[in-house]
Amino acid sequence: MKKILGIMGFAVLLSTGSCKKDSDFLNVPPKSVITTQTAFSDPALVLSVIGDLYNRQKDFSSLDDGWTTFADFAESFPSDNGSYYFVQNRNWDYGTWGIWDYGYIRDLNLFIDNLNASTQLLAADKSRFLAEGRFLRANYYFEMVKRMGGVPLITKTLTYDNSGNVVGLQIPRAKESDIYDFVISEAEAIKGSLPSDPSEKSRATQAAALAMEARAALYAGSIAKYGATTPQVSLTGGEVGIPASMATGYYTKALTAAQAIINGSAGAYKLYKVLPDLSDNFAAIFLDKSSVNQESIWVEDFKALAGKTHGFTTSDQPYSVSDEASDAGRLDPSLNLVESFEKLDNTFAPIPTKDGSGNPIYYADQQDPFAGRDARLAGTVMLPHSFFKTAFIDIWGGYLLADGSILSSDDATHLAALPGTTTLVQVVGKDGPTPTGEPLRTQSGFYIRKYIDPTTGSGRRGRGSDVNFIRYRYAEVLLNAAEASAELGDYATATTYINQVRSRAGLTTAIVLTGANYFDRIVHERRAELSFEGHTLFDMKRWRIATKVWDGNTQSLADLTSNLGSATKRNTQPWGLYPYKYYNPGNANNGKWVFKEVLPTNVTGVLTFRLGNYYSQINDGIITANPKIVRQPNQ
Amino acid sequence: MKIKFHYIIILAAMLAGSSCSKLDNVKPPSTTLKGQLMYKGTPIGVEYNQVPFRLYQTGYGGNSPITGTFDQDGNYSVLTFNGNYKFTIPGGQGPFQWKELPSGGRDTVAIALNGNQTVNIEVTPYYMIANSAITASGNNIAATFGIQKIITDATAKNIQTVSLFVNKTQFVSPADHAAEVDLDGSAITDMSNISLSVAKPTFPITQNYVYARVGIRISGVEDMIFSPLVKVSY
The missing domain is CATH 2.60.40.2060 (Immunoglobulin-like)
Incomplete structure (x- = not known):
């Protein structure tokens, strides 16, 4: 009986268990996947989704894409064995700089669709996330149009219906102006839903949207205006090129958007003026992440010891104070850039190395030749004998002897005896430059200072640096406003904007912009203020002067030192400036410094910008998949 | 374990046998198409590796051309398969004019390739x-x-x-x-x-x-x- 009871009980248990439907039994919710519905029900989860989308934004120069993204265009010399191609290649491939990440666009469109469909988020959260998604999408289209011209404008998620027919998914290129219009209209549409908080740097704000709008409208305006000088660079369908008649409209929009930031309606942004030394102050714009920094508007942020760091300091720190034995000194600013910084009286002059009769000038201090210049020079570039972290950096090329010959060696630890002595002494700087062109120490006579992190340990590979990359900042907004007003003929307004940026750099004598000088002045000012921030290529492209600046002719010493303030000055090969210690006991100049302009031996190529480089190639795979895509001009 | 040599011999024979078979079933391209840039029989010199051309094969899937550049004496040469091709030079390239179609595109030179062939490209410098x-x-x-x-x-x-x-x-x-x-x-x-x-x-x-x-x-x-x-x- 007991046995029967047991069996009965077991049978009952089985039968109750079997009452569960098969579908319920098989449908086990996965524990490792968050469903779309769940993800878009909680603001913290949505934030992590959009965090990934923020990470996938594309910058031309990016601290975590490697130092080489800063290295081209003869503004610097790449002191690294694997990277001399920057100064040895003759021209850029037509495909260089191209981007075409429609996977990212799809994810952004999906994000926007999912947000619109979500029901459990607070209205305020939802509208802010929505605006951020649209901001990222507009900014990415802006990045694409800068490189590719008009691209297919896809603002909905496309779905394939398995019919075998993909014609509906093949979208032709929009006009170049249409993409710029899209960026501008999106910025206008979303700015009201974004916070106006200057301490919010890494997420989209009202000022970020306006800064994007101002820059995009300025680019479109200058392509419309200066594109007229290169009629070959256009397509009949408008996919490349903007009609000149649209220039005024774009410049007006650029000025309005920039002025909305300048007049404070998007939050209290202002130029960073904190440190008494103007060069230190300029360098600190890029280092100061506190709320004191009201200049940076939108940044790619990093955090040390928390998984998001970059190796920019590791790659580019001075060799003698490097935290790593074989990582340093790769990005060396060129003399071309150094000479472009003005003197404090607003005039241009090369770094003086010879007096009027051709004799070398003897300097008591290594920094003397650079004295009395734009403070941004020493803020952007580490000059010889600058102080970094714990020591003065040691840049000199060797001893200049009385007979004019040079005594040097390939490393500071390889000693030699000076003539008339037997004691072995150091004959070259610990930081280079060596006559043999040793990599990882300077080969131009300078190191980069922008973004270099003085924090202890920031140069180690393991720790990395967490200096952020500023995508939009207030000084650029001022320069955009200055350029737009000057192009609209309002030189007085342009003058006030440009002089704000200049006086922060110590150039306190105001300049006056006129119809004759404004173009050269603005081109120069953007180079001085914004070098190594990813603007060079796009500026040269939109002004259509890239083919003149990188014209494929070798750059002689005469080219280097003449026409310094001219926008179309040739800049095809990076030069260096080597300091030498004069050795001539008994002579009044013994122990003083002599400087020589040197073209580093590895510079064998000449930068050549071809007409086909104005817009990056769309590769054949894309055109095969979508025959509606028209090819770029001149390729 | 006793090593069985006859297995090893069989294995070696199989390996040797299989290695003789023709695994690559696609013939390499063997037809040469070459020529020179000409104006009324006079060759045109250009800069080495700077003037590109495109060769489209009609009736072949995809839209990707064979691309190449002219030598400095205006010569070009392509090793490819027999077939029908269209030769063109992209817009804005070369120190010469290339015939434009009334519809807006670039004209092409039709080449029916059947064995080695020399096709000089006539342009107007x-x-x-x-x-x-x-x-x-x-x-x-x-x-x-x-x-x-x-x-x-x-x-x-x-x-x-x-x-x-x-x-x-x-x-x-x-x-x-x-x-x-x-x-x-x-x-x-x-x-x-x-x-x-x-x-x-x-x-x-x-x-x-x-x-x-x-x-x-x-x-x-x-x-x-x-x-x-x-x-x-x-």
């Missing part, structure tokens, strides 16, 4: 260099030549500069030269008789010859047109 003579005289390399304007209608373009390039190897171009002398287009007085002269360059290893040619840069056109290459011995 803006200018031609005629009667060029490059010689050594004293310490200089001197060139005399004439320029013939070919395109004279509304699409005609002016001469920006004429240049004499000298190099130690036979690659002579704006990118690769040891000596160069330029003459501004506006300074040309007699188009049929132009002289340029440049000092002989010196090389680390002395050689008693150089290569030279003259080129015309046409304003608004990226590529230069060149005279035939001359080896100048002295």
Whole structure:
């Protein structure tokens, strides 16, 4: 009986268990996947989704894409064995700089669709996330149009219906102006839903949207205006090129958007003026992440010891104070850039190395030749004998002897005896430059200072640096406003904007912009203020002067030192400036410094910008998949 | 375990047998298509590796062309399969005009390839260099030549500069030269008789010859047109 009871009980248990439907039994919710519905029900989860989308934004120069993204265009010399191609290649491939990440666009469109469909988020959260998604999408289209011209404008998620027919998914290129219009209209549409908080740097704000709008409208305006000088660079369908008649409209929009930031309606942004030394102050714009920094508007942020760091300091720190034995000194600013910084009286002059009769000038201090210049020079570039972290950096090329010959060696630890002595002494700087062109120490006579992190340990590979990359900042907004007003003929307004940026750099004598000088002045000012921030290529492209600046002719010493303030000055090969210690006991100049302009031996190529480089190639795979895509001009 | 040699022999025989089979079932391309840029039977010199061409195979899936560039004497050569091809030069390339279709596209040259073939590409250059003579005289390399304007209608373009390039190897171009002398287009007085002269360059290893040619840069056109290459011995 007991046995029967047991069996009965077991049978009952089985039968109750079997009452569960098969579908319920098989449908086990996965524990490792968050469903779309769940993800878009909680603001913290949505934030992590959009965090990934923020990470996938594309910058031309990016601290975590490697130092080489800063290295081209003869503004610097790449002191690294694997990277001399920057100064040895003759021209850029037509495909260089191209981007075409429609996977990212799809994810952004999906994000926007999912947000619109979500029901459990607070209205305020939802509208802010929505605006951020649209901001990222507009900014990415802006990045694409800068490189590719008009691209297919896809603002909905496309779905394939398995019919075998993909014609509906093949979208032709929009006009170049249409993409710029899209960026501008999106910025206008979303700015009201974004916070106006200057301490919010890494997420989209009202000022970020306006800064994007101002820059995009300025680019479109200058392509419309200066594109007229290169009629070959256009397509009949408008996919490349903007009609000149649209220039005024774009410049007006650029000025309005920039002025909305300048007049404070998007939050209290202002130029960073904190440190008494103007060069230190300029360098600190890029280092100061506190709320004191009201200049940076939108940044790619990093955090040390928390998984998001970059190796920019590791790659580019001075060799003698490097935290790593074989990582340093790769990005060396060129003399071309150094000479472009003005003197404090607003005039241009090369770094003086010879007096009027051709004799070398003897300097008591290594920094003397650079004295009395734009403070941004020493803020952007580490000059010889600058102080970094714990020591003065040691840049000199060797001893200049009385007979004019040079005594040097390939490393500071390889000693030699000076003539008339037997004691072995150091004959070259610990930081280079060596006559043999040793990599990882300077080969131009300078190191980069922008973004270099003085924090202890920031140069180690393991720790990395967490200096952020500023995508939009207030000084650029001022320069955009200055350029737009000057192009609209309002030189007085342009003058006030440009002089704000200049006086922060110590150039306190105001300049006056006129119809004759404004173009050269603005081109120069953007180079001085914004070098190594990813603007060079796009500026040269939109002004259509890239083919003149990188014209494929070798750059002689005469080219280097003449026409310094001219926008179309040739800049095809990076030069260096080597300091030498004069050795001539008994002579009044013994122990003083002599400087020589040197073209580093590895510079064998000449930068050549071809007409086909104005817009990056769309590769054949894309055109095969979508025959509606028209090819770029001149390729 | 006893090693069974006959298994090893069988395995070796199988391996040897399989290695003889033809695994690659696609024949390599074997048909050569070559030719030269011409204007009325005269070759046109261009800069090495700067003027591209495209070769589309009709009836073949996909839209991707075979691409290549012309040599500095205007030669091109492609190793490919038999078939029907269309040859074209992309817009804005070369110191010459290429026929445009009324519909807006670039014209193509149809080539039915069946065995090796030479197809010269006939184009209309803006200018031609005629009667060029490059010689050594004293310490200089001197060139005399004439320029013939070919395109004279509304699409005609002016001469920006004429240049004499000298190099130690036979690659002579704006990118690769040891000596160069330029003459501004506006300074040309007699188009049929132009002289340029440049000092002989010196090389680390002395050689008693150089290569030279003259080129015309046409304003608004990226590529230069060149005279035939001359080896100048002295």
